[in-house]
Amino acid sequence: MLTVTRQKERSRFPEIGDGTGLAPSDAFFREELALALRNRGMPLEGLRYPITPTGMHYLLVHFDIPYVDASEWRVEVAGLINPISLSLEDLRNRPSVKAPVTMECAGNGRALLEPRPISQPWHLEAVGTAEWTGTPLRDVLKEAGVKEEADEILFTGLDRGVQGDEIQDYQRSLTLDEAMREEVLLVYEMNGRPLEPQHGYPLRLVVPGWYGMTSVKWLARIDAIRGPFEGYQMLGSYRYSQNPDDLGEPVTLQKVRSLMIPPGIPDFATRVRLIEAGEVTLRGRAWAGRLEVKSVEVSTDGGGSWSAADLEEPAGPFAWRGWQYGWQARPGRYQLCVRARDSAGNAQPFEQPWTYLGMGNNMVQRVDVIVE
Numbered sequence: 001m002l003t004v005t006r007q008k009e010r011s012r013f014p015e016i017g018d019g020t021g022l023a024p025s026d027a028f029f030r031e032e033l034a035l036a037l038r039n040r041g042m043p044l045e046g047l048r049y050p051i052t053p054t055g056m057h058y059l060l061v062h063f064d065i066p067y068v069d070a071s072e073w074r075v076e077v078a079g080l081i082n083p084i085s086l087s088l089e090d091l092r093n094r095p096s097v098k099a100p101v102t103m104e105c106a107g108n109g110r111a112l113l114e115p116r117p118i119s120q121p122w123h124l125e126a127v128g129t130a131e132w133t134g135t136p137l138r139d140v141l142k143e144a145g146v147k148e149e150a151d152e153i154l155f156t157g158l159d160r161g162v163q164g165d166e167i168q169d170y171q172r173s174l175t176l177d178e179a180m181r182e183e184v185l186l187v188y189e190m191n192g193r194p195l196e197p198q199h200g201y202p203l204r205l206v207v208p209g210w211y212g213m214t215s216v217k218w219l220a221r222i223d224a225i226r227g228p229f230e231g232y233q234m235l236g237s238y239r240y241s242q243n244p245d246d247l248g249e250p251v252t253l254q255k256v257r258s259l260m261i262p263p264g265i266p267d268f269a270t271r272v273r274l275i276e277a278g279e280v281t282l283r284g285r286a287w288a289g290r291l292e293v294k295s296v297e298v299s300t301d302g303g304g305s306w307s308a309a310d311l312e313e314p315a316g317p318f319a320w321r322g323w324q325y326g327w328q329a330r331p332g333r334y335q336l337c338v339r340a341r342d343s344a345g346n347a348q349p350f351e352q353p354w355t356y357l358g359m360g361n362n363m364v365q366r367v368d369v370i371v372e
Contacts, residue, residue, distance in 0.1 A: 041125025063161030109361030
């Protein structure tokens with residue numbers, strides 16, 4: 001594997017910052033602003049909806065949004081398998097499944113780290129829950145007959161670009177066992193409508209419980225391969241590394257997280273909230289990937305003390321669940337916090353452990369409010 005350092009030394013592209021890949025937390029580069037304008041987060045008031053409206057769902061596009069003529073498009077299933085070629089109509093004629101799934105970017109919260117990894121500058125908004133419609137991947141693989149020597153299933157999208165100075169199609173793999181899980185879908189609809197171009201039209205993968213990088217968009221090929229696949233998106237990115245030369249562990253399943261709908265009304269520039277004194281119901285949503293959210297706690301004094309919130313039923317086994325908490329708000333300035341715990345006992349950290357690429361952040365949310 002080429003390390004980040006070696007890639008930087010031979011890069012043909014301009015450097016951002018001082019070459020370390022890091023920046024002070026409050027100083028953003030123009031290139032990061034350009035990324036932020038291309039890749040939108042879900043406004044946190046979108047947490048009001050059990051199913052996120054399509055136009056509010058977070059969006060990350062690594063390269064360009066490809067133009068696809070669905071009448072000519074096919075997905076090729078090949079490699080260590082009996083090859084088949086499927087049109088969109090072929091896929092729509094197969095048994096279908098609808099599933100609400102909470103999807104979160106692995107870099108969500110990156111912009112809150114210090115020093116900040118230079119990349120897409122997410123705060124807390126890179127999340128959404130859509131109702132996805134598609135056909136189970138494992139049925140396609142079973143019908144095609146994966147050969148015994150296959151270890152992984154490789155997914156190739158139509159989006160093509162350069163990252164780490166490497167020209168590439170966006171590619172990710174799953175172990176055969178992961179790919180054969182019943183919840184993994186080949187998806188052609190989002191919230192009851194055909195996928196929009198930016199969300200992977202005409203076909204994408206959705207892998208419930210995993211961070212969003214695994215749900216490859218604009219699918220062109222599905223290959224059964226001897227593993228492990230060592231492409232850039234598996235080894236050069238989406239790793240829990242501590243420095244440019246540290247490979248680190250791979251990013252996989254989502255960590256437990258909760259977010260609060262910002263109460264009251266916002267100041268335009270700072271987003272500090274203004275609330276009327278009296279009884280205030282704080283609300284939000286929490287999720288834990290493949291695990292169950294077991295509890296949510298709220299603090300109204302910046303984490304000094306915590307109280308249990310009431311939980312609602314989840315939208316689905318891989319979707320977030322609502323919570324609410326009654327607060328008697330008195331005049332003053334406060335920092336509201338929320339944290340969740342999952343069925344394996346994992347709780348959100350109050351201070352986020354730092355990683356070089358800013359991956360897997362699930363720190364406690366803080367919301368500054370003024371009560372009058």
